[in-house]
Amino acid sequence: MQSATLWRRLLGVEKTVVEDVVFEEEVHGAGRLIVRVRPMSTIAGRCGQCGRRCSWYDRGEGRRRWRALDFGEVMVFLEADAPRVRCREDGVVVAKVPWARHGAGHTHAFDQQVAWLATQCSKTAITQLMRIAWRTVGAIITRVWDDTASGVDFLAGLRRIGIDEISYKRNHKYLTVVVDHDTGRLVWAGVGKDKATLRGFFDALGTERSNRITHVSADGARWIAAVVAERCPNAVRCADPFHVVKWASEALDEVRRQVWNAARADTATLRARRAAGRENHSIGHAKALKDSRFALWKNPENLTTRQQVKLAWIAKTEPRLHRAYLLKEGLRLVFQLPLDEAAEALDRWIGWARRCRIERFVKLQRTVVEHRTAILAAIEHNLSNGLIESVNTKIRLITRTAFGFRSPHALIALAMLNLAGHRPTLPGRR
Incomplete structure (x- = not known):
């Protein structure tokens, strides 16, 4: 096996040319392995967001480094040029690279492993094992979820849903969650506990699919009943x-x-x-x-x-x-x-x-x-919010396990990765 092919296998990258490998010694560390790479000509010069082939704009900020999975105790980085291209749709953006998502500082394999670990263990354990910051874990989870959601329609085929709210933080911080009764999966979550938040779900669902909803289970909250009556006039509302x-x-x-x-x-x-000696009851x-x-x-x-x-x-x-x-x-x-x-x-x-x-x-x-x-x-209809309460309990467990998220969007992304039926897998595993 040629050395370039071997390095691609070790790094878990595709459509990438390995130009050179350099080891940088560190005084108080195990050193760094710098792998100098470039995209293959078939995908070079494409927009980082939409993937269209575009005209060259400039060299950008020069060479960049992306964190890859460690080799034992040694940290590994991919280093490559990061030119910018001019896209008719997205304007001037950094060109697409095959080993990482647009705007990310970590490779696909690194993101995937962090996302898998986030569904299995505490956030503190991830930061120690992967040698990254707390905020980085939240950013990676959000990236992976956005990438997963872009290829899957989680709202397809909804007929019977349950709606509830859950507190995720002090000072009355709530999430509104929607669960599919037929599959038992979490299909949507939004920040807030009001009509505007729930309308956001039905906006994402669309008028045509909202009219296909047959049953909605919820507690007696008036804000839920009002929005359901407004957006799902044909649905049967069931009190939990x-x-x-x-x-x-x-x-x-x-x-x-x-x-x-x-x-x-x-x-x-x-x-x-x-005490006054008058009665003894x-x-x-x-x-x-x-x-x-x-x-x-x-x-x-x-x-x-x-x-x-x-x-x-x-x-x-x-x-x-x-x-x-x-x-x-x-x-x-x-x-x-x-x-x-x-x-x-x-x-x-x-x-x-x-x-x-x-x-x-x-x-x-x-x-x-x-x-x-x-x-x-x-x-x-023998319908209750028992399934939704079960999902809420799992979200509370996720909240305790992954404490430290400053943004509720990272919590939503982690909850969806865990409970929406599309959990991340470890790199190299099917």
Whole structure:
């Protein structure tokens, strides 16, 4: 095998002429291997962005270096001229090179390995192994994702989608994510949690494909419902059962805190009276209520013996709180019934909550009435946001693993590389 062919194989480059190899010694390092290269004549003089053959403009900034994969402990760089060409579409740009993406300072193989590592390990490990900065990891991930997305239509064939938001940073920093129910893949993510962000997804989808959407699952957020009604008038909107039951659980917990605070106030009064020697009442009622949260939250079939005793005690001592618990359980059981029975049970629950004289549940029934059609649609089509919540959990894990991203776009790129069905592969592997 000729030495030039061997060097091309070792470097993982194609359509490249290897002119010379030089080793540069370093005082406090392992040295650098400088491989002087040039593009083959078949692709020389092309636009770096569109790839069209263009007229020569100037020499640019002279010779440049691109970081390649290391040879053991030795860092490797490709060195070549970087002339500029004049393109009719893109203007004056640096000429295309076959070993690296336009505007990148690393070879294709280097980018590919960093992107693969980003889907497998922490960002800190990547910086130490590849000897690059944190920002460089984010830039490479974004480049690789843009290159991947340019050749794949992730929005093709969408019929049933789920929409949700996820917090990725403090101070109310959110991403809006869209998942395909049929494939389980993340198909789109955008920065923000509002109508404008979601409209960006439907703009990318297009009017024709938006009209083909048949089902949309989401929580009760009004900004989602408004945009879906505007852009997908033919789609059936399904309210996520988990979020609906969560509304009831939050209402129950609010009632529990009200009862607990009232018991604390009574306890303080009893202590004062007991200190004065006038009465000797038990003052453990408030503490017993404080420890009742999990007994009230858990499903009846999952209660421990101790929690069952606690629930029976609440039924005897706090009938208002117990009534709130029954209302929560009644709404949860609606989702376990067939459609015709569920519709009747939901109407009965609404009437019960309306007359329950518990302010928080009277308010909740108004919300349930507003989303009644979407709730019944979720039961009819057996659609929920469980898949979307699973994707959100994976995005949170990615966020923790790859901490340090300053830009949410790098996080979106990493999430898409992990969850969109087109993970990067190691160089030289199929």
